[in-house]
Amino acid sequence: MMSCRKSCNPEKQTESKRSTESACSRRSFLKTAVAGTGLLAGGCGSGMSGTAEKMHLNWQEYFKGNYRLMTPTEKEATVSRLERLAKIKYKLDVQISTREPVQQVLFGYAFNISRCEGYMDCVAACVKENNLDRKSQTQYVRIFELEHGRMDIASGNGKYFHEVPVADHFYMGVQCFHCESAPCIKACPTKATWREPDGIVVVDYDWCIGCRYCMAACPYWGRRFNWHDPDVPLGELTRKQHYLGNRLRRRGVMEKCTFCIQRTREGRLPACADACPTGSRVFGNLLDPDSEIRYVLKHKKVFRMKEELGTDPKFWYFSD
Amino acid sequence: MTKSDMKSAVNFVRDSVAWSLSGGLGYQLYLGILMLFMVLGLYAYSVQTSQGLAATGMSDIVSWGLYISNFTFLVGVAAAAVMLILPAYVFKDKDLHRVVIIGELMAVGALIMCLMFILVDLGGPERAWHLIPGIGLFNWPSSILAWDVIVLNGYLALNTLVPAYILFCHYNLRKPDERKYRPFVFLSIFWAFSIHLVTAFLYEGLPARPFWNNPLLGPRFLASAFAAGPALIMLALALISTFTSFKIEKTVFNKLRIIAVVAAIINLIMLFSEVFKEFYIPTHHSESALYLFFGLKGHASLVPWIWTAVSINLAATIILALNPGKNHPLVLFPAAALLFIGIWIEKGVGLIVPGFIPSPMGEVVDYSPTWVEICITLGVLALGTFVVTLLIRPALVIEERFALQEGSHHHG
Numbered sequence: 001m002m003s004c005r006k007s008c009n010p011e012k013q014t015e016s017k018r019s020t021e022s023a024c025s026r027r028s029f030l031k032t033a034v035a036g037t038g039l040l041a042g043g044c045g046s047g048m049s050g051t052a053e054k055m056h057l058n059w060q061e062y063f064k065g066n067y068r069l070m071t072p073t074e075k076e077a078t079v080s081r082l083e084r085l086a087k088i089k090y091k092l093d094v095q096i097s098t099r100e101p102v103q104q105v106l107f108g109y110a111f112n113i114s115r116c117e118g119y120m121d122c123v124a125a126c127v128k129e130n131n132l133d134r135k136s137q138t139q140y141v142r143i144f145e146l147e148h149g150r151m152d153i154a155s156g157n158g159k160y161f162h163e164v165p166v167a168d169h170f171y172m173g174v175q176c177f178h179c180e181s182a183p184c185i186k187a188c189p190t191k192a193t194w195r196e197p198d199g200i201v202v203v204d205y206d207w208c209i210g211c212r213y214c215m216a217a218c219p220y221w222g223r224r225f226n227w228h229d230p231d232v233p234l235g236e237l238t239r240k241q242h243y244l245g246n247r248l249r250r251r252g253v254m255e256k257c258t259f260c261i262q263r264t265r266e267g268r269l270p271a272c273a274d275a276c277p278t279g280s281r282v283f284g285n286l287l288d289p290d291s292e293i294r295y296v297l298k299h300k301k302v303f304r305m306k307e308e309l310g311t312d313p314k315f316w317y318f319s320d
Numbered sequence: 321m322t323k324s325d326m327k328s329a330v331n332f333v334r335d336s337v338a339w340s341l342s343g344g345l346g347y348q349l350y351l352g353i354l355m356l357f358m359v360l361g362l363y364a365y366s367v368q369t370s371q372g373l374a375a376t377g378m379s380d381i382v383s384w385g386l387y388i389s390n391f392t393f394l395v396g397v398a399a400a401a402v403m404l405i406l407p408a409y410v411f412k413d414k415d416l417h418r419v420v421i422i423g424e425l426m427a428v429g430a431l432i433m434c435l436m437f438i439l440v441d442l443g444g445p446e447r448a449w450h451l452i453p454g455i456g457l458f459n460w461p462s463s464i465l466a467w468d469v470i471v472l473n474g475y476l477a478l479n480t481l482v483p484a485y486i487l488f489c490h491y492n493l494r495k496p497d498e499r500k501y502r503p504f505v506f507l508s509i510f511w512a513f514s515i516h517l518v519t520a521f522l523y524e525g526l527p528a529r530p531f532w533n534n535p536l537l538g539p540r541f542l543a544s545a546f547a548a549g550p551a552l553i554m555l556a557l558a559l560i561s562t563f564t565s566f567k568i569e570k571t572v573f574n575k576l577r578i579i580a581v582v583a584a585i586i587n588l589i590m591l592f593s594e595v596f597k598e599f600y601i602p603t604h605h606s607e608s609a610l611y612l613f614f615g616l617k618g619h620a621s622l623v624p625w626i627w628t629a630v631s632i633n634l635a636a637t638i639i640l641a642l643n644p645g646k647n648h649p650l651v652l653f654p655a656a657a658l659l660f661i662g663i664w665i666e667k668g669v670g671l672i673v674p675g676f677i678p679s680p681m682g683e684v685v686d687y688s689p690t691w692v693e694i695c696i697t698l699g700v701l702a703l704g705t706f707v708v709t710l711l712i713r714p715a716l717v718i719e720e721r722f723a724l725q726e727g728s729h730h731h732g
Binding site for chain 2: 191224
């Protein structure tokens with residue numbers, strides 16, 4: 001049964017024709033509106049009053065502050081603006097949560113390198129859950145195929161496309177490791193990226209200026225940049241979102257794995273761990289002595305990637 | 321400020337603008353060509369604005385390219401003004417004192433280009449206000465980029481205010497009060513070193529990038545800047561001496577040559593030391609250097625560039641050191657141009673891009689700039705040259721008027 005499974009390529013599954021990009025974008029919409037062709041603009045979905053409202057909302061959005069400095073009222077206001085904008089732009093109802101970290105929770109992740117067989121269901125689930133750009137095939141989670149006898153990720157193949165598992169090979173997943181001493185956080189000139197009390201390293205997409213210094217500072221290639229307007233098929237959009245998580249990003253900002261903050265803060269597993277067919281992915285609360293992650297850390301021989309850099313990742317590898 | 325001060329300030333600005341735009345057909349043609357490149361850059365930037373940074377050759381692996389390379393190089397050009405300021409103001413070197421203003425104004429132009437290169441590289445330039453302390457959030461002292469914002473803008477202010485004060489006094493045919501500007505001159509000397517060291521620390525401070533994470537990077541930045549900067553100043557002075565009535569003594573060129581040679585030799589020694597460390601016992605950390613000098617996993621787009629840079633650096637340093645033409649313009653200026661271009665390639669192509677290759681996950685991709693990137697870069701360089709020209713031209717008129725008046729005082 002295992003042998004008939006192909007490594008799944010998430011970007012192959014574009015069914016819906018409508019996407020965030022092909023839907024009337026703000027720019028093209030404004031252009032049409034400015035040209036004064038009201039009829040054409042009407043054809044784009046919403047009327048002129050929608051344009052005025054959109055401009056007003058965007059104007060207010062432009063002047064909002066960093067998420068961490070917002071009062072609860074301000075958070076509520078920006079969320080309702082963003083939800084309204086999604087409604088105008090894409091005719092979609094999205095829910096953007098600002099759920100705070102749970103007390104006495106510190107998230108940790110462990111990856112079993114002797115179990116993973118490289119199916120990449122985790123990758124596909126992540127792409128879908130986190131509304132990742134399909135055009136550039138953005139992936140937060142990547143799986144590398146390594147030959148037995150080596151542990152150096154650079155010797156692995158992160159672009160394999162063949163039947164898995166391959167004999168004499170093993171598989172290693174990488175993503176943002178949510179370092180306790182994260183070099184990316186130190187690098188950011190505007191404090192647009194930080195570590196939440198539950199250990200999740202997040203980006204305020206609306207505060208990031210897109211200088212990409214964090215990207216240069218990350219030793220694990222954990223960050224992705226929006227080089228163009230992200231393209232997400234609207235039919236596949238995950239509508240349950242978090243302000244610091246899977247809400248739609250804009251062009252010119254940084255994004256990254258958030259341990260699926262929109263799921264994990266509600267007590268669910270991250271999409272990758274949920275989707276894994278082999279049980280290679282263990283996620284849980286490091287502060288809970290009865291959690292599975294604590295069991296792994298206590299009973300298995302674990303290691304972390306590039307431990308010599310002193311970044312203190314919250315992501316361990318282990319084997320059976 | 322009294323009313324007469326106000327009036328003379330207005331006259332100063334008005335006359336400066338008039339002088340900066342006045343010139344023969346050749347001069348107008350030169351300004352026109354620069355403007356053409358600026359328009360080209362503006363057009364390319366409009367393309368980048370509508371498509372996003374996807375219009376560039378950068379990617380998630382090589383996430384900085386031509387813009388940041390040129391930024392880094394030009395910080396060095398700006399810092400190099402100190403090689404005139406230091407001897408002119410501290411050692412009271414008369415020859416260099418006469419041309420120090422040109423060095424300072426070139427630094428202003430270089431800094432404007434630096435800031436422009438940062439701006440065109442940003443994903444969200446309209447959100448750049450998030451950097452401004454007070455209304456934004458400034459991650460200082462943690463982020464070296466925050467430090468860089470401070471030192472670059474501070475240096476720009478120092479190099480604008482000191483020449484502006486001196487020129488304003490000379491315009492009004494009076495001697496500037498040394499007590500007023502000397503503290504700022506000393507500050508700007510320390511500041512010049514700081515802009516290039518801080519810019520080096522941007523890269524040097526990242527353990528994620530072993531190619532940059534090297535304590536020699538900062539000193540080598542300074543050495544290469546103090547070679548390339550005086551070489552460029554030499555060329556600018558040669559142009560000024562040829563095309564304007566402001567004549568420059570041969571001794572000035574000789575002094576600049578010696579400064580450039582000493583810095584270039586120190587730069588080459590440090591380059592040799594780096595190359596030795598990378599290749600004597602190569603480790604995984606040597607892979608970027610391997611990619612740069614010999615290519616890696618079938619990718620070798622930078623190899624011809626770096627060998628060209630090293631060869632012409634070496635050739636130019638030898639020519640400038642041995643000085644076979646005894647400062648003859650036909651030997652001196654081509655050698656200075658070679659040195660400048662060699663360091664530009666070495667810094668521009670050979671420093672930023674290979675730092676990203678291979679990626680931390682070991683992946684190798686090549687980077688080559690798109691036409692959009694190249695045109696924007698040309699536009700920014702043209703803008704900087706334009707600004708420098710418009711600043712230096714009135715400055716020289718003012719200096720000549722002042723020198724004439726001083727001379728008549730001494731004779732009379």
